Amino acid sequence: xxxxxxxxxxxxxxxxxxxxxxxxxxxxxxxxxxxxxxxxxxxxxxxxxxxxxxxxxxxxxxxxxxxxxxxxxxxxxxxxxxxxxxxxxxxxxxxxxxxxxxxxxxxxxxxxxxxxx
Numbered sequence: 001x002x003x004x005x006x007x008x009x010x011x012x013x014x015x016x017x018x019x020x021x022x023x024x025x026x027x028x029x030x031x032x033x034x035x036x037x038x039x040x041x042x043x044x045x046x047x048x049x050x051x052x053x054x055x056x057x058x059x060x061x062x063x064x065x066x067x068x069x070x071x072x073x074x075x076x077x078x079x080x081x082x083x084x085x086x087x088x089x090x091x092x093x094x095x096x097x098x099x100x101x102x103x104x105x106x107x108x109x110x111x112x113x114x115x116x117x
Contacts, residue, residue: 011096018093026050026090028078028117030106032097037071037106039078041087051085053078071102075109082115092117 018027027042038054055061055070065073082088092110097103111117 007096010098014094014096018091021091024089025117026087027093028090028110028115029093030095030097030103032102035067037067037074037102039074039106041078041082041090050087051078051081053081067102068105071106072109075106076113079110079113079115083113088114088116090115090117 022044027044028039029042030037030039032038036055038052038056040052041050042048043050053074055074060070060073060077063070063073082090092107094103094107099107107117
């Protein structure tokens with residue numbers, strides 16, 4: 001019998017909880033690597049990505065800033081692009097990442113810039 005890692009358990013537990021609130025909202029999915037952070041707003045009913053942003057885009061990558069500051073900048077850009085498409089109610093899918101550090105800063109920046117979750 002294979003032992004399931006804590007990361008996979010956390011992802012499955014998080015997705016199970018999110019299915020109860022997902023019926024009329026769009027999903028913000030976050031992916032984090034060692035240096036970059038990317039996020040997208042997804043419509044699960046149509047299986048389409050509506051808005052996406054990454055810290056590896058030219059406008060963000062050229063700035064010499066720390067990773068935490070990159071996360072807040074990515075949050076501001078995602079919120080701005082969501083406002084252009086009239087998106088305001090979403091739910092936050094942090095995946096298998098804990099809610100601290102760059103993920104927490106990203107989520108708080110989204111809330112500060114007008115997205116509700």
